Amino acid sequence: MRIHMKRVGSLSGLALVSAVLLLSGVLFLPRPALAGKAPLHVAAAADLMPVLPHLSRAFTKKSGIPVKISWGSTGEEALAIRHRAPYDLFLAADSVHPAGLAKAGYLEKKSLKPYAKGILVLWVSKKVLVAGKALPNTALLSRPEIKKFALANPRLAPYGRAALSCLRSKGLWSKLRKKAVYGNSLAQVAQYLRTGTSQAGFLSESQAMALAKSRVKGDFVALSPACHPYLTQDMGVVSRSKRKKEANAFEDFLMSPDAQGYLKEHGYH
Amino acid sequence: MIHSALSITVALSLSTATILSLMALPLAGWIVFSGGRASAVGEAILTLTLVLPPAVLGYLLLVAFSPESPPGALMARLLGHPLPFSFAGLLLASLIYSLPFAVGPVAQSFRQVPKGTLEMARILGAGPLTVFRKVVVPLSLPGIATGWILGFAHTVGEFGVVMMVGGNIPGETRTLSLKAYDDLLSADGQGGWEAILPLLLFSFGALLALNLVRRREASHAPDPTRG
Numbered sequence: 001m002r003i004h005m006k007r008v009g010s011l012s013g014l015a016l017v018s019a020v021l022l023l024s025g026v027l028f029l030p031r032p033a034l035a036g037k038a039p040l041h042v043a044a045a046a047d048l049m050p051v052l053p054h055l056s057r058a059f060t061k062k063s064g065i066p067v068k069i070s071w072g073s074t075g076e077e078a079l080a081i082r083h084r085a086p087y088d089l090f091l092a093a094d095s096v097h098p099a100g101l102a103k104a105g106y107l108e109k110k111s112l113k114p115y116a117k118g119i120l121v122l123w124v125s126k127k128v129l130v131a132g133k134a135l136p137n138t139a140l141l142s143r144p145e146i147k148k149f150a151l152a153n154p155r156l157a158p159y160g161r162a163a164l165s166c167l168r169s170k171g172l173w174s175k176l177r178k179k180a181v182y183g184n185s186l187a188q189v190a191q192y193l194r195t196g197t198s199q200a201g202f203l204s205e206s207q208a209m210a211l212a213k214s215r216v217k218g219d220f221v222a223l224s225p226a227c228h229p230y231l232t233q234d235m236g237v238v239s240r241s242k243r244k245k246e247a248n249a250f251e252d253f254l255m256s257p258d259a260q261g262y263l264k265e266h267g268y269h
Numbered sequence: 270m271i272h273s274a275l276s277i278t279v280a281l282s283l284s285t286a287t288i289l290s291l292m293a294l295p296l297a298g299w300i301v302f303s304g305g306r307a308s309a310v311g312e313a314i315l316t317l318t319l320v321l322p323p324a325v326l327g328y329l330l331l332v333a334f335s336p337e338s339p340p341g342a343l344m345a346r347l348l349g350h351p352l353p354f355s356f357a358g359l360l361l362a363s364l365i366y367s368l369p370f371a372v373g374p375v376a377q378s379f380r381q382v383p384k385g386t387l388e389m390a391r392i393l394g395a396g397p398l399t400v401f402r403k404v405v406v407p408l409s410l411p412g413i414a415t416g417w418i419l420g421f422a423h424t425v426g427e428f429g430v431v432m433m434v435g436g437n438i439p440g441e442t443r444t445l446s447l448k449a450y451d452d453l454l455s456a457d458g459q460g461g462w463e464a465i466l467p468l469l470l471f472s473f474g475a476l477l478a479l480n481l482v483r484r485r486e487a488s489h490a491p492d493p494t495r496g
Binding site for chain 2: 075076079147148150153155156180181182183184188191192195196197
């Protein structure tokens with residue numbers, strides 16, 4: 001009996017030791033990708049999800065500087081920067097938030113640059129288009145086949161605000177507001193369309209092109225500049241960043257003809 | 270009809286806690302007294318939502334509730350509207366999400382009913398249902414109360430699931446926790462106190478009630494030496 005107990009004790013001891021070893025390995029071993037240089041930390045608006053990974057890989061290849069990206073809505077990330085999130089560069093979906101942050105000293109004023117002009121689009125699922133015998137347009141939103149349409153939270157996301165002002169300018173908002181559901185960012189709007197829980201939604205053209213490439217059935221129409229101006233998207237270097245040189249290099253890369261050409265091919269004006 | 274975030278949260282949490290407390294009796298009875306291997310699997314499934322990240326659970330529910338999935342289409346026909354982005358969808362999601370919190374304490378109480386008491390009742394001629402109704406449930410009232418309070422508190426605080434399934438619609442599915450998040454993040458907000466204060470109040474009230482139940486239980490506990 002006692003021998004048996006002892007064996008159990010030593011077994012659990014062994015388990016404990018190996019667990020500690022495993023944990024310390026996970027925590028302290030240098031990760032190969034990060035072994036050389038600490039990565040540049042970019043906070044990016046969700047409309048960039050389909051394009052920024054490709055661009056950041058191209059930048060890393062050219063400069064040797066690894067990049068890691070945090071996604072969110074522009075409003076969420078602006079708040080994080082105000083609360084000293086350890087970002088180096090902020091890629092917003094508007095010019096209002098970066099300007100506000102720069103004025104309060106959180107972003108370097110001279111680093112503010114418009115890097116893209118975003119296009120607001122309306123995505124409508126194929127079923128609705130077939131039933132309405134029409135190409136996508138905002139008038140379709142009143143159809144009974146559309147139970148819910150999605151937009152990004154207008155208080156947090158510039159594309160949501162743009163969608164709201166477009167519907168208001170057409171006098172449709174008061175009639176349609178009961179059908180509206182809100183995602184925290186464009187990423188969640190795209191998810192509502194992918195799962196088929198919303199039959200229409202307001203996206204950036206970049207997100208809509210990515211959605212069309214996946215197997216989601218539907219079509220989209222550009223609402224910029226007819227219903228809402230192009231969204232001027234500004235970027236800026238975070239004042240507290242210790243990697244301003246690298247952040248500036250990434251800004252320069254995004255302004256290069258190659259990167260600008262790639263953006264124009266993937267849903268930016 | 271437009272409701273305040275406060276009344277939505279209260280309605281959702283009250284109905285979730287009450288429905289779960291009723292469901293907890295047969296569920297916990299099955300887990301504790303059936304003794305089969307199936308009940309171990311059942312308990313694991315019931316506890317699954319305890320460890321699953323809420324956003325993942327919300328996504329799975331969204332897929333299941335979607336009018337394009339067969340169960341979602343059936344529910345949409347029964348209700349007259351699709352489940353996602355409605356109060357009914359929110360309620361169903363909350364029932365699933367808060368289930369382990371309501372069932373766990375009840376099962377725990379059932380386990381603590383002395384074996385001798387159960388045998389005595391059986392010898393005196395009571396059938397299993399009568400034993401359950403007249404012996405097990407009355408002896409487990411503190412556990413049932415604890416389950417109700419935890420179910421309520423957990424529903425008040427849920428965020429990831431209601432964000433996914435509810436769609437954050439003001440006056441319909443925007444709960445206090447979503448409102449607090451919005452208010453805190455938006456630059457135009459006057460801070461989130463309008464939502465935070467009732468959230469703090471609910472949490473404190475729930476914990477206070479929990480402690481009161483525990484104290485009562487401790488002072489009324491049967492003497493273990495005479496079990």
